[in-house]
Amino acid sequence: MTTIACISDLHEHLVDIPACDLLLIAGDVSFSFKGDLAAKQSFPANDFKHWLDRVPADEVVLVAGNHDQSIEAWGVPDGLRCHYLEDAGLELFGLRIWGTPWQPWFYDWAFNAPRRDGEEFLASKFDAIPSNTDVVVAH
Numbered sequence: 001m002t003t004i005a006c007i008s009d010l011h012e013h014l015v016d017i018p019a020c021d022l023l024l025i026a027g028d029v030s031f032s033f034k035g036d037l038a039a040k041q042s043f044p045a046n047d048f049k050h051w052l053d054r055v056p057a058d059e060v061v062l063v064a065g066n067h068d069q070s071i072e073a074w075g076v077p078d079g080l081r082c083h084y085l086e087d088a089g090l091e092l093f094g095l096r097i098w099g100t101p102w103q104p105w106f107y108d109w110a111f112n113a114p115r116r117d118g119e120e121f122l123a124s125k126f127d128a129i130p131s132n133t134d135v136v137v138a139h
Contacts, residue, residue, distance in 0.1 A: 002093040003042070005057065011067065012043060014051040021093055023057035024082060027065020027139030028102060045077035052081045061085060063099035064111055065139035072101075072110040087125060087132065096099050098129045100135040111139070133135065 008026035010044055011113055017023060030043050052060060060082035064071040078085040085099025101111040102125045105118050113121040129136060 002095070007057040008065065009080045012047070013084065014047065017057065019054050019056040022095075023060045024097075024135070024137050025053060025062045025071075026137050028066070029062070030070055031067050044080070049077065049080055051101055057084070061090075061092070061097055061099060061137060062123045063137045063139060064101040066101075066103055066106060066111060068101070069110040085137065086131050087128060088104040089130065095129070095134045097135045097137060100125055101127070101139055103139065 002022060003020040004022045004024060005020040006024045006026065007015070007017070009028040010025070011031040024078045029048055062076070062080070062082040062084045064084075064086065071084075076082075083092075085097070087092055087100050087102075089096060089098040091097070102113055102122055103111060104122065105112045113119075
């Protein structure tokens, strides 16, 4: 049996995680907004990376959220001990996992669908999820 822990909305509060086979992180690792992106770019590469290195999970899957503007702007830093999924999937422990960060337009935050035709955009993202997927991780 595979033990799975699920979290989201850390907003830079790096909490204790129970020992598990698989940790799913469903977005909002950071708490960055436009104008503070340069300062927040260092969080994923430093504090978050060190926290991930200590997490007692065999595998970690990360999906970005609407506050993860540094990830949207610069991507996930190299060397993170996780599988970052952005409209992509993988198989771990016999589970087919798909991750997507998209949301309806909300202010000027990260991973927004376009204001115009946003519903069609989101439908195309979710239509891309393979029908044999076991777990969808979305913010």
